[in-house]
Amino acid sequence: MSTLLKPELLLVDGKFVSGAALQTTDDGKVESVERDADALPGERVENLRGKALLPGLVNAHSHSFQRLIRGRSETRGDNFWSWRNVMYAAAAKLSPEDVHDVARMAFLEMALNGITTVGEFHYLHRQPDGSAYANGNELAEQVVAAARSVGIRICLLRSAYFRAGFGMPPDPGQRRFYELPDEFLRNAEVLLDRLQDDVTAWLGIAPHSIRAVPLPELKQIADWARANKLKLHLHAAEQRVELEQCIAEHGTTPVRLLADQGLIDRDTTLIHAVHISDDEVRDLAQSGATVCACPTTERNLGDGIVRAAEAAEAGIAFAFGTDSQTQINLLEDARELEYHLRLQQEKRLLLDHIGGVQLAQRVFAYASAGGADALGANSGNLQPGEWADCFTLDLNDAALAGTSQQHLLSAIVFTADRCAVRDVWVRGKQIVADGRHAGQDEIITRYKEVSRKVWT
Ligand SMILES: [Zn+2]
Numbered sequence: 001m002s003t004l005l006k007p008e009l010l011l012v013d014g015k016f017v018s019g020a021a022l023q024t025t026d027d028g029k030v031e032s033v034e035r036d037a038d039a040l041p042g043e044r045v046e047n048l049r050g051k052a053l054l055p056g057l058v059n060a061h062s063h064s065f066q067r068l069i070r071g072r073s074e075t076r077g078d079n080f081w082s083w084r085n086v087m088y089a090a091a092a093k094l095s096p097e098d099v100h101d102v103a104r105m106a107f108l109e110m111a112l113n114g115i116t117t118v119g120e121f122h123y124l125h126r127q128p129d130g131s132a133y134a135n136g137n138e139l140a141e142q143v144v145a146a147a148r149s150v151g152i153r154i155c156l157l158r159s160a161y162f163r164a165g166f167g168m169p170p171d172p173g174q175r176r177f178y179e180l181p182d183e184f185l186r187n188a189e190v191l192l193d194r195l196q197d198d199v200t201a202w203l204g205i206a207p208h209s210i211r212a213v214p215l216p217e218l219k220q221i222a223d224w225a226r227a228n229k230l231k232l233h234l235h236a237a238e239q240r241v242e243l244e245q246c247i248a249e250h251g252t253t254p255v256r257l258l259a260d261q262g263l264i265d266r267d268t269t270l271i272h273a274v275h276i277s278d279d280e281v282r283d284l285a286q287s288g289a290t291v292c293a294c295p296t297t298e299r300n301l302g303d304g305i306v307r308a309a310e311a312a313e314a315g316i317a318f319a320f321g322t323d324s325q326t327q328i329n330l331l332e333d334a335r336e337l338e339y340h341l342r343l344q345q346e347k348r349l350l351l352d353h354i355g356g357v358q359l360a361q362r363v364f365a366y367a368s369a370g371g372a373d374a375l376g377a378n379s380g381n382l383q384p385g386e387w388a389d390c391f392t393l394d395l396n397d398a399a400l401a402g403t404s405q406q407h408l409l410s411a412i413v414f415t416a417d418r419c420a421v422r423d424v425w426v427r428g429k430q431i432v433a434d435g436r437h438a439g440q441d442e443i444i445t446r447y448k449e450v451s452r453k454v455w456t
Pocket of ligand 1: 323
């Protein structure tokens with residue numbers, strides 16, 4: 001059934017307007033955004049007084065199972081590598097049903113935060129002893145089922161993970177990640193076929209990193225992704241040690257290698273891209289690739305600060321990801337992109353009015369349309385023909401009350417939290433109402449059982 005959503009304020013082209021309504025089609029697309037729209041005969045009308053309606057947020061980089069390690073690597077003496085050992089310990093213990101239930105927990109939290117699509121960078125493929133499942137996509141399909149169960153859309157970025165690193169022996173902690181290159185492509189073919197014409201779940205391809213995939217296989221996978229018109233995501237230039245390892249193997253840095261080999265284009269998303277030179281900023285801009293920043297994870301792991309101002313000046317597209325699930329709040333990632341620069345440079349408003357775009361408009365667009373472009377989600381702007389993925393914020397929320405229409409988007413970007421999110425629609429179907437999801441209690445109960453099992 002088509003629906004007319006009538007909020008007090010609607011975000012259109014980066015600005016809030018009053019009196020506008022969003023009309024959806026029977027199959028869940030945006031039909032129109034109009035002032036003083038009247039309901040069609042038989043159309044359902046949702047009066048959203050006291051609420052602002054915005055395009056759904058898109059989380060372009062998630063490892064859902066890492067929701068399990070939250071709070072477990074925050075003691076003195078930790079570094080990136082000890083964090084990885086906690087992550088390996090969680091990965092080692094999950095049954096397929098557990099993978100499903102942990103993913104549901106992560107996706108529930110995303111939905112409650114206004115996230116309507118997730119890019120799940122999935123690298124759990126094998127059984128705990130390292131042998132293959134009879135169905136090579138067993139765990140990928142569990143994650144897809146989890147997204148369907150919560151009601152958010154998913155780009156399943158099936159990850160290739162072939163080795164611990166250049167010249168390194170296999171790491172027992174990674175035994176569930178490894179596949180052989182032929183096996184990876186075979187499983188990806190099968191999953192592509194299974195998800196054909198599916199608008200709620202679709203395939204993307206994710207060579208994990210230059211560390212985990214040798215160059216010949218990386219080229220082969222990129223060719224296959226291009227031939228099938230799939231998005232290609234990979235981690236790159238997250239930590240300085242990764243640059244040293246890449247120089248040792250290839251004689252150059254990760255982004256330079258990818259650019260020189262013709263492996264990046266507008267269907268590519270580089271996750272992190274923290275440690276990049278001026279030349280690499282230029283190369284990325286010319287390629288049309290997206291940078292997916294994960295500022296919450298990057299500050300948690302001590303990775304460094306994304307060169308967002310130079311990148312934005314050069315015209316590089318951005319998206320955001322919750323990555324390690326330390327915190328699931330894309331608006332927090334949006335504000336951190338600017339805040340980290342302020343702390344680093346002891347200045348304010350580093351991302352404001354670049355190319356004439358106001359700061360809050362820019363980073364909110366990264367969190368919605370930018371993520372949608374990185375995943376091929378056809379959403380993020382509430383334009384006719386896009387999927388009707390959207391959410392409301394309570395204008396009487398304690399953090400937002402009394403803000404003028406003109407300053408509301410800035411207040412949302414720099415202040416709003418999950419408790420202000422009231423309703424969420426995905427493809428025109430409501431999945432969160434009055435701040436709650438219908439499956440919430442059951443999903444949390446089951447997740448707590450898995451967490452207890454894994455950690456005792
Ligand atoms: Zn990641």
